[in-house]
Amino acid sequence: MIEVLTTGAANSIQDLGRNGRFDIGVSRSGAMDRLSLMIGNALLGNDLNAAGLEIAIFPFRLRFDQPTRFAVTGAEGDVTLGGRPLPPRWAASAAEGETLVIAPPEKGARVYITFAGGIEIEPVLGSRATDLKSGYGGLEGRGLRRGDRLTVAAMPPMRAFGAALDPFAMLDFANPLPVRAVPAAEFSVFSADARKLFSRWSWRVTPEADRMGYRLEGPELKLERRLELMSHGILPGTIQVPPSGKPIIQLADANTCGGYPKIATIIEADLWIVGQAGPESRFLFTEVTPDEANAALRRQRLEIDALARTVAVARSLAG
Amino acid sequence: MREPITISFSGGSALLLQSNSSRFDDQFQKRIWSLASDLTSAPGFIETVPGMNNILALFDPEQIAPEEARRELTDRWAKAQPLPRRGKTVEIPVVYGGQNGEDFKPWSRHCGLAPLEAAQRHAAGTYQVAAIGAMPGFPYLSGLDPALAIARRSTPRLAVPVGSVIVGGAQAAVMPQTSPSGWHIIGHTKIALFDPHRDEPSTLAPGDIVRFTIEDVWL
Numbered sequence: 001m002i003e004v005l006t007t008g009a010a011n012s013i014q015d016l017g018r019n020g021r022f023d024i025g026v027s028r029s030g031a032m033d034r035l036s037l038m039i040g041n042a043l044l045g046n047d048l049n050a051a052g053l054e055i056a057i058f059p060f061r062l063r064f065d066q067p068t069r070f071a072v073t074g075a076e077g078d079v080t081l082g083g084r085p086l087p088p089r090w091a092a093s094a095a096e097g098e099t100l101v102i103a104p105p106e107k108g109a110r111v112y113i114t115f116a117g118g119i120e121i122e123p124v125l126g127s128r129a130t131d132l133k134s135g136y137g138g139l140e141g142r143g144l145r146r147g148d149r150l151t152v153a154a155m156p157p158m159r160a161f162g163a164a165l166d167p168f169a170m171l172d173f174a175n176p177l178p179v180r181a182v183p184a185a186e187f188s189v190f191s192a193d194a195r196k197l198f199s200r201w202s203w204r205v206t207p208e209a210d211r212m213g214y215r216l217e218g219p220e221l222k223l224e225r226r227l228e229l230m231s232h233g234i235l236p237g238t239i240q241v242p243p244s245g246k247p248i249i250q251l252a253d254a255n256t257c258g259g260y261p262k263i264a265t266i267i268e269a270d271l272w273i274v275g276q277a278g279p280e281s282r283f284l285f286t287e288v289t290p291d292e293a294n295a296a297l298r299r300q301r302l303e304i305d306a307l308a309r310t311v312a313v314a315r316s317l318a319g
Numbered sequence: 320m321r322e323p324i325t326i327s328f329s330g331g332s333a334l335l336l337q338s339n340s341s342r343f344d345d346q347f348q349k350r351i352w353s354l355a356s357d358l359t360s361a362p363g364f365i366e367t368v369p370g371m372n373n374i375l376a377l378f379d380p381e382q383i384a385p386e387e388a389r390r391e392l393t394d395r396w397a398k399a400q401p402l403p404r405r406g407k408t409v410e411i412p413v414v415y416g417g418q419n420g421e422d423f424k425p426w427s428r429h430c431g432l433a434p435l436e437a438a439q440r441h442a443a444g445t446y447q448v449a450a451i452g453a454m455p456g457f458p459y460l461s462g463l464d465p466a467l468a469i470a471r472r473s474t475p476r477l478a479v480p481v482g483s484v485i486v487g488g489a490q491a492a493v494m495p496q497t498s499p500s501g502w503h504i505i506g507h508t509k510i511a512l513f514d515p516h517r518d519e520p521s522t523l524a525p526g527d528i529v530r531f532t533i534e535d536v537w538l
Contacts, residue, residue: 021520022368022375022377023366023367023451023452024451024455024456024520025451025454025455025457025495025513026520124516125520133498134454134496134515136515136516182328182329182330183328184328184329184335185335227341228341230337230343230370231371231459232337232368233335233368233370233373233375234375235330235333237330255452255454256368256452256453257368257452258453262329265328265330266330267330268330268332290331290332290380290385290386292331293330293332294385
């Protein structure tokens with residue numbers, strides 16, 4: 001077992017989310033930065049979909065009641081185990097009674113803690129992810145509270161090691177973050193100016209940014225003509241433009257249907273960047289084709305597979 | 320008599336097929352249901368989200384290339400015949416007005432009807448579930464008497480309680496969970512529309528018939 005000592009209610013249990021029930025209004029949920037959750041799971045030899053903790057409110061503290069293998073990935077900052085610092089993207093063993101402390105990150109917005117074997121909790125609708133909006137999955141559909149005790153596997157100690165895969169190396173939060181997007185259904189109905197601004201402006205993330213979506217600040221994106229759209233399915237990454245002209249990125253816990261015009265859809269391979277961008281971060285959008293979107297995702301999966309293979313070899317060598 | 324449609328990509332692995340009209344059409348929706356059912360066995364397609372006169376089709380780009388998926392969707396739509404689906408009938412008892420139906424009186428005034436008459440007309444209708452979506456179990460119902468339509472509130476409420484019987488534009492619905500909504504609350508029901516722990520979590524499915532019955536009216 002592990003026990004949560006310090007947390008905020010926006011911290012929650014997440015895996016890669018729910019699929020297959022969009023047709024009855026069930027959101028995908030799951031980690032906002034799926035890439036970091038997968039790296040954390042790969043480091044431990046887990047199924048990539050194993051449930052871990054998504055930490056967005058800091059400081060976060062937990063105590064291990066048993067020897068446990070875990071990894072900390074995602075946003076970078078001060079992480080200590082029993083007072084000893086841990087490097088970023090690092091897997092280690094905790095002894096019984098040790099405390100893991102995660103300070104507010106210096107780079108990125110969300111930290112992931114994964115555990116060998118994953119957090120043991122009943123899946124709901126095929127996933128252990130917490131849907132905070134609809135109130136199911138994870139721990140009774142709610143965020144973590146002080147005193148929560150979670151079941152994870154007890155494991156003998158192992159030698160600590162880190163991931164060679166470092167997606168954060170390319171992220172410079174001092175400058176606009178490059179994010180690729182495929183033009184969406186109403187793209188051509190936006191004015192020529194709006195279409196240009198979309199990929200030239202550096203869009204600022206407002207404080208209205210959570211697991212449901214991010215509101216962006218920038219110039220007003222105008223339509224060439226008025227549109228009355230009927231409700232239609234939308235996916236995480238959809239960039240809607242409501243009548244205010246200010247874009248909204250729909251994310252993990254977003255509604256599955258919407259009615260606002262859509263200018264573009266952020267590609268799956270870059271959604272993790274959005275998940276790591278807090279308020280005041282800026283995005284620079286680049287338009288890509290569906291083929292480019294899929295090639296980027298394929299490359300990311302190959303990198304994760306390679307990491308998982310390296311970990312398997314390293315563990316067999318370590319005996 | 321083929322209505323014009325638009326097919327566009329939603330990212331790298333999904334296609335949105337939508338009617339170019341902004342008015343809901345029952346026959347068009349029956350073709351959407353037919354296409355959704357056809358796509359369940361189409362190679363490479365993994366999931367569909369039928370909406371209001373549109374459908375989002377998710378595919379696996381490792382199995383089918385995006386442009387090939389677009390061609391496949393176009394072809395299958397051309398062949399889709401209206402599916403005369405009539406699902407189960409679900410009765411929803413409603414307490415109109417009162418504390419849990421705070422827009423009931425302003426809504427009936429807007430419709431130029433006495434409150435009791437407005438409730439009776441709402442309950443007299445035969446509604447059909449066109450699609451489920453937005454939030455878990457939320458039914459988009461067609462069949463609202465046009466005299467009962469009312470534009471959405473200019474400012475949405477941050478929390479419309481679960482069980483609220485609501486009207487927005489030409490559509491009727493019931494809230495399956497407490498959520499923000501700009502629709503008008505005309506009454507309340509105790510019927511649960513969604514339970515993630517049931518074998519079939521959503522009480523309603525596309526094609527189902529909904530009838531509202533009057534449990535009580537607060538005048």
